[in-house]
Amino acid sequence: MPTEKFSFSGHAGDRLAARLDLPEGPQLATALFAHCFTCGKDIVAAGRIARRLAQLGVAVLRFDFTGLGHSDGEFENTTFTSNVADLEAAAAALVDRGMAPSLLIGHSLGGAAMLRAARRISSSRAVAVLGAPFDPAHVTHNFDNALDRINAEGWAEVDLGGTPMRIGRAFIEDIGAQTLSEDIAHLGRALLVMHAPRDTIVGIDNATNIFRAARHPKSFVTLDDADHLISDPGDAEYAAEVIAAWAARYLDLRPPAPPPGAPEGVTRVSEADPRGFLQDVMAGPVHHLLADEPRAYGGTNRGMSPYQFLAAGLGACTSMTIRMYARRKGWPLGHVRVDVTHDKVHAQDCAHCTPDDKLDRFVRLITLEGPLGPDQRKRLMEIADRCPVHRTLRHSARIETRLTGDAGQLTAQKDA
Template structure:
């Protein structure tokens, strides 16, 4: 189990979802009452995954720091079953991760320096899928950002693990071990495969009435080209799409230039759609 070492301006927090502790890192902006972004990681990852060679911190740790400089607090969590959170990964489902996301929002509503009316979601890859579902099913977030989000899991997941492994999991009543392209061996339960086959984030996003920011990379081989356009077309409220020449990790193997642009675009979008227009860029 990975243990994060928070920066001086960060603190480790935890909250309970169905008797299991969800671990997270809360980074507070300097404002007396700030907006906050919940950062949701991808499949099999954790809140501080993929260290950036140029800077050291993981992608979300770096994102949290930059968001703080732009006036946003943030909370990045480990979904149950990974990182420092309790639970077993084989019990994970999209529904359980949505529950973790909503519990994170509940927790943030109790933090005195957080504006409960300006809680945003930012999901990367499967975290984007979770963000879309949480928003569509509750209409709670003040805004949502989808970074390289999974929009068609019944297409993307079999491609990721192989169609044979996917069908084994779908037809098994027990657990199934799958081998990931990056060398990890992961055990998943039948309910996960069932949700992969039935969940349709692009269709569900039509129920979300809030603003939506969608980012897609032309070099991303994990998410089918055109997914962002499908999310935008299905979403019936205000949305903005940003397409750039980037891979699934936002070109961080080559530095942080693209990631900086993406963070700044996302923060600018959240600022523009905020219910409180008096929020200004910190000087």
């Protein structure tokens, strides 16, 4: 996933540090991500969501709010209102680059800020919030014991998750005056609410209140056992998958025309985890799958193996070919099922092979349901062998491999 360092001026003119994650193919839309209170743009959830959306063709801008992470400014001088203003500034910076954001994503207090900012970002079409508080002042429970000192002295240093932070009186006064009911009721955008029932930082009742206040279209998805920061990579990946699938319904993700001679478009496979073998597989801008290897072979078993994909292609093509023929003939075929297994066998029948050579063998078990006669069943079994993928596997295919980049030279070419 290509990443570009990006900066822009925040609400008070401070330089805010951002990361712009870009698709490896055509960019079809842009998303803006707001992190949680005192977090940063590089938390696990933000990274996973950005990567998954980039696979979908959506660029993602995530940045550090004023005074946090790599951004300039003093955090103690910020407020909820200033965070919303930073979001508006980020959206404006994207507009200046011709990348007006259509998807807004906010985590925790960043989600509350997105609910407030959404109507001010005219290009936005959909809003997703994760672990967001219905009442922004909810965050003050993290430093209840310092409130008196903040009110008396103007600020106090508090410990938030092991990180010392200076909280100012202006923040307390501003966040205490915020209510989001009207913002949510008049959001005017599709809304996705995601929350973990066991979230001990922002209770699940917050998600219930946000969902009830919103008007349709709205959706609610539980994050099950995830913690508030969605720190487990598996939970973050799940959240990313859901957001990507949901957002595709509301964003205009029309892909460019496929390359000449390739009507199905490009199937892109990108490494998802360099520590194992997990791969993101995108077929066009919508269809997403995971490829992997079993744990016994060093994978994480989170997706089909390459040979399972190959078997799936053969099985799907076989079933489609049979259905197409039966439909054309008007035969009473009720249902088709194709079970495919793959193994390697000694090549006794191969004229050019040695006895020790092995060939790939795919075994298809075809089930045809319905009141078909014997001749019809026999004919459909013959038709199964006319499946284009079957023919490709039997007669071989030419595979051309080129190295991308400035050279773009042909590095390998062979018949398979």
